[in-house]
Amino acid sequence: GESKKWVLMVTAQTPTNIAVIKYWGKRDETLILPINDSISVTLDPEHLCTTTTVAVSPSFESDRMWLNGKEISLTGSRYQNCLREIRSRASDVHDEGKGAHIEKKDWEKLQLHIASYNNFPTAAGLASSAAGFACLVFALAKLMNVKEDRGKLSTIARQGSGSACRSLFGGFVKWIMGKDENGSDSLAVQLVDEKHWDELVIIIAVVSSRQKETSSTSGMRESVETSLLLKHRAKEIVPRRITQMEEAIKNCDFSSFANLTCADSNQFHAVCLDTSPPIFYMNNTSHRIISCVEKWNHSEETPQVAYTFDAGPNAVLIARNRKTASLLLQRMLFYFPPAPETDLNNFILGDNS
Numbered sequence: 001g002e003s004k005k006w007v008l009m010v011t012a013q014t015p016t017n018i019a020v021i022k023y024w025g026k027r028d029e030t031l032i033l034p035i036n037d038s039i040s041v042t043l044d045p046e047h048l049c050t051t052t053t054v055a056v057s058p059s060f061e062s063d064r065m066w067l068n069g070k071e072i073s074l075t076g077s078r079y080q081n082c083l084r085e086i087r088s089r090a091s092d093v094h095d096e097g098k099g100a101h102i103e104k105k106d107w108e109k110l111q112l113h114i115a116s117y118n119n120f121p122t123a124a125g126l127a128s129s130a131a132g133f134a135c136l137v138f139a140l141a142k143l144m145n146v147k148e149d150r151g152k153l154s155t156i157a158r159q160g161s162g163s164a165c166r167s168l169f170g171g172f173v174k175w176i177m178g179k180d181e182n183g184s185d186s187l188a189v190q191l192v193d194e195k196h197w198d199e200l201v202i203i204i205a206v207v208s209s210r211q212k213e214t215s216s217t218s219g220m221r222e223s224v225e226t227s228l229l230l231k232h233r234a235k236e237i238v239p240r241r242i243t244q245m246e247e248a249i250k251n252c253d254f255s256s257f258a259n260l261t262c263a264d265s266n267q268f269h270a271v272c273l274d275t276s277p278p279i280f281y282m283n284n285t286s287h288r289i290i291s292c293v294e295k296w297n298h299s300e301e302t303p304q305v306a307y308t309f310d311a312g313p314n315a316v317l318i319a320r321n322r323k324t325a326s327l328l329l330q331r332m333l334f335y336f337p338p339a340p341e342t343d344l345n346n347f348i349l350g351d352n353s
């Protein structure tokens with residue numbers, strides 16, 4: 001096309017996901033291939049999501065990206081790998097209204113502008129990179145008329161951030177570690193959709209919205225290098241847990257689901273302690289939340305709430321139903337009364353350290 005006036009745009013919204021069987025450790029750092037399968041639940045799109053707009057125009061001079069309104073560099077290999085993989089699968093796009101006619105080969109030369117927003121704190125252990133790369137890859141695939149299924153797109157999102165591959169699907173999702181050296185079979189599959197187990201209520205207790213000290217990427221590298229517990233976990237523990245978790249999810253068996261989720265979170269943090277030097281993601285408040293939930297669960301006939309913690313101190317609490325969720329909130333507010341002058345968008349627990 002001669003006209004430099006047109007701009008084509010696509011906007012997508014992608015929720016983050018929370019692992020109930022954790023991914024921790026890579027066997028290939030460039031392709032981002034994990035040492036074990038993992039299972040996650042994708043949150044509702046209204047909460048904890050990324051919104052990304054991707055635009056293409058002949059008037060753009062270079063690929064550029066803004067994250068939460070601030071320009072960031074796209075030179076990192078993770079962005080470059082995602083952009084290259086998507087561009088190589090682009091198809092013709094014709095927009096008569098705008099006079100835009102893009103042929104497959106044009107996509108190599110056309111430059112992109114990308115604007116992305118998180119509606120939650122970045123890098124506070126709330127998996128912003130998961131929603132971010134999933135959304136970026138999904139939006140670019142739409143813009144460039146990429147004709148691949150979501151499983152294939154998940155292998156591209158994976159190269160941006162491992163956990164991102166799981167955010168391409170709703171409901172419960174498994175990231176299969178795969179066997180190939182090139183990563184083609186390391187992809188996400190949906191186990192059940194979001195309607196399958198809709199009584200569950202997920203509450204995120206923001207213990208601290210500060211940035212974490214050890215990034216997941218370097219943390220898991222150090223664990224792979226130094227933790228014997230991680231080797232044992234990946235080989236002997238996780239495979240069985242994956243099978244049991246799939247069964248629990250299929251049967252909506254909350255008791256089994258909660259036991260597996262809590263045990264796997266605790267083992268992940270034990271691996272962090274087993275790393276040299278040790279990594280501390282949870283703080284005192286996190287530990288108090290665990291005690292509180294454990295006491296409650298043991299005082300009932302069957303578990304009421306599951307907890308899980310990622311690479312940060314914030315608690316993800318999964319209640320078996322709405323009634324339990326309301327009791328859980330009451331308990332949390334009693335034991336951790338909100339400090340004055342807190343950000344009312346978040347539910348911030350007492351000890352804001």
Ligand code: 2P0
Nearest residue numbers: 019022023161162163216217310311
């Ligand atoms: C997970 N986490 O399964 C685990 C549990 C944190 C604890 O995936 O290096 O940001 O980009 O692949 O995906 C966080 O790690 O790391 C993560 P990279 P990622 O959700």
